[in-house]
Amino acid sequence: MSQPVPALELQQISVVFGEGARRVVALDDISVAVQPGELLAVMGPSGSGKSTLLNVAGLLQKPTSGEVLLAGENVSRLSPAAAARARRRHVGVVFQHYNLIPTLTVAENVALPLELDGSSTAGVEQALAEVGLEGMGGRFPDEISGGQAQRAAIARALIGPRSVILADEPTGALDTTTGDEVLRILRERIDAGAAGLLVTHEPRFAAWSDRTIMVRDGRLS
Ligand SMILES: Nc1ncnc2c1ncn2[C@@H]1O[C@H](COP(=O)(O)OP(=O)(O)OP(=O)(O)O)[C@@H](O)[C@H]1O
Ligand SMILES: [Mg+2]
Numbered sequence: 001m002s003q004p005v006p007a008l009e010l011q012q013i014s015v016v017f018g019e020g021a022r023r024v025v026a027l028d029d030i031s032v033a034v035q036p037g038e039l040l041a042v043m044g045p046s047g048s049g050k051s052t053l054l055n056v057a058g059l060l061q062k063p064t065s066g067e068v069l070l071a072g073e074n075v076s077r078l079s080p081a082a083a084a085r086a087r088r089r090h091v092g093v094v095f096q097h098y099n100l101i102p103t104l105t106v107a108e109n110v111a112l113p114l115e116l117d118g119s120s121t122a123g124v125e126q127a128l129a130e131v132g133l134e135g136m137g138g139r140f141p142d143e144i145s146g147g148q149a150q151r152a153a154i155a156r157a158l159i160g161p162r163s164v165i166l167a168d169e170p171t172g173a174l175d176t177t178t179g180d181e182v183l184r185i186l187r188e189r190i191d192a193g194a195a196g197l198l199v200t201h202e203p204r205f206a207a208w209s210d211r212t213i214m215v216r217d218g219r220l221s
Helices: 050-057 080-090 106-116 124-130 146-158 176-191
Strands: 008-017 024-034 039-043 065-070 091-094 164-168 195-199 211-216
Touching (some): 008 050, 050 164, 124 146, 146 164, 164 176, 176 195
Parallel strands (some): 039 195, 091 164, 164 195
């Protein structure tokens, strides 16, 4: 039987920031593959390289060396515009700091990846309802709480047909109940066939994942 094609594959990824005395090896030869329907938890101390790993997987950071494959296609050497297109079509990202655009309403933030792609934005209200933000689409990011901003960022990452979902501490600003609810929504998407990478400091969320990897000083341990 042939091996299934991973939704996301990182091959021998290294990322080096700065030069000379400021040189930091953020990732050192990391290889990992995530299958459709699989949620991989990424744990490790602060500064170990978790966010850098997610940024590389989300085509937001070019690795110093190594390859990124989406559904078997090498996307490491795309132009910035082509990488942005591939990211919008295939990858949903929940950032550690939500990165909502302050001049857009909550609904406009969630609709953004669809609009940039010329797709219908009909699903926005439902996406907001799924994360408990019904009726809040017209507010601006500075008119909602941190937890609500986090949920808006999650709605934006899950909208549309995403095959890879990357979440960097998506429950960091949430209370336990809302955090569990967000994990349930994420897990449903994974069960429906997406592949996920979840950075978390909370061991209890590892239980929602199929596998856990530990990153330490930029290496898998
Ligand atoms: N743009 C950058 N320029 C220079 N160094 C950076 C940059 N981004 C990250 N680093 C460094 O790379 C290392 C890994 O950072 P990263 O943000 O990936 O850690 P992390 O595991 O996500 O930490 P945390 O749990 O605190 O979010 C750290 O030493 C950090 O200081
Ligand atoms: Mg981080």
